[in-house]
Amino acid sequence: MSEQSSDNVGALAERLRGVERARLRALVAADIAAAEALHSDEFQLITPIGARLDRAQYLGAVAAGQIDYLHWEAGDIEVRVAGDAATLRYRAELEVAFGGHHVARSDYWHTDTYERSGSEWRAVWSQATQIQ
Template sequence: MTHSVANLIRETEHARLSALVQGHIETASALHAPDFQLITPIGDTLSKAQYLGAIAAGHIKYLSWEPATIEVRVFGSAAIIRYRSSLSVIFGGYTVPPAQYWHTDFYEMRDDIWQVVWSQATEIRPVSSRGEVLTA
């Protein structure tokens, strides 16, 4: 049973990412909990209304969002996922160079649907802020 739940959560995350890239706010809204909160790669906090509103207004425009393998841990009616992605976005009119990110998302089963409650994205940088090589 846990394996099929994990697959359902993976499918839900893929559907969420597709909705965000395509700007389908109604679909995305159903997959985000009312109390959703995003921690962006630069440390800003966005509520569901702020995040989806920014996408609807064109302030955030995902050009692509390609996840690698999505790892899932299920705990009853809650689950946590983690994955790397390749992401291209226009933010506030500025095209952010394509980059790699780690994503950690917390899902809960609410009203018979898996919804993301918390989401955090971290940019993967090959060099630290001090100029040290971080990857081999």
């Protein structure tokens, strides 16, 4: 890989880290307009308890306060890019109220898949696993 290619890959990885951090900020703030722009129409989340939520279910639950992110701090985000797809993996500290039940701050692994649509990157799949 040439140095130019390596620079481009590094810049793209940094851009994707920024997109993921913007997505997290939008979810914590329950800024649904911003969150919608960062989630593809085909988005699916697999929650730590194994439930599958599509985009409408997930963002609807955030909008209604059924999922209330109180804290979501991502650590170092690893990025792998293959054409118009990218996978991000990171450990994060998360505190959430889910269905009115407070879930204490804990560590989770997150794996997110993004796809490029035009010049924009949008999350298509996401999975969170609690670290015991």
